[in-house]
Amino acid sequence: MAVWPDAIHHALKSQGVRQVSYVPDAGHKRLIELCHADKDMTVVPLTTEEEGIGLAAGAWLGGERAALLMQSSGVGNCVNALTLAANCAFPLLALVTMRGERGELNPWQIPMGQAAPDALRLMGVRTMRLGRAEEAGATVAAAAKLAFEGHGAVAVLISQAMIGVKSFGDKP
């Protein structure tokens, strides 16, 4: 059982994140459960990832820190809303589980997965790569400091190699 989602949850808590929004991904399953079980966190399921950009901006206006969980296919949904981060220097902390990388079995995940890091950077979001489970807590804590104390938009890209591959019941 992976413990890195627990380390991320601990990092979000220690950095004072109070609002956690998400469009679910299997890679975020345990973290989403941990956040729902946490009475200090308001958890906001979204219909599309861009809602989380607006939510985080509103939270910051009100004095709270927010984090946004999504998979890489959601990055494309966020692009115009990222104007908020770019224009107003709203902090943004996004944790993106990557699809379309090593071993991907759904070709439809590949275009957006491959483009996600560049799409984020094109809109002014700083990206940090998380590829080793033991670094999860430290990386997310560092990203939170960059976002909330550096007033920037930051996405932590969690490698598919760390999460595993969705199998669709295929035999290798």
Added chain:
Amino acid sequence: MRSAELDRRKVVRSLLERRGALLVVAGLGSAAWDCTAAGDHPLTFPLWGAMGSACMMGLGLALAQPKRRVLVVTGDGEMLMGLGSLATVGVQRPANLAVVVLDNERYGETGMQKTHTAYGVDLGAIARACGFEARIVRKSAEIAAMRSGVYRGRGPLFYQVKVTPETLPLALPPRDGAYLKQRFREALLGGKSTA
């Protein structure tokens, strides 16, 4: 369809006069100009872009400030772009949030093209189905009840205000987003605003 008789500037002025501790997010375009025409205010955050985000900004703010009343003022086109956010608000059901949609059935900033509401799409019914207490406002006599809801009613509340489609003089808020953000935080959070 009945023709709308309400003047959007008067509606917004009625909502924002003597505003007390009200926190406001204004959707891009005419709704932001209407709020500015009623008086630029540090506790109004006017959007110049990020179309579809007004309702979600209001939600984030309402969740962060549960003791303050939060009002989102936006247009029908902006609301249509963020319909999913009505469902998202419906999950949270913040008691302190009201959304006022100034519905002129037009995209006012781009040439007055008809929006979906002009063809009969019922925004209020969508909001109601998502868990809002939703009302339609067509007459000046109904504005006082809307104002009372915005300041004291149990949210989430949704008011669809049918307003006359007209092009009005621009009343532009500051356009520096970082300034708009920081002045809002200073006015709301005081010394904690730079934390």
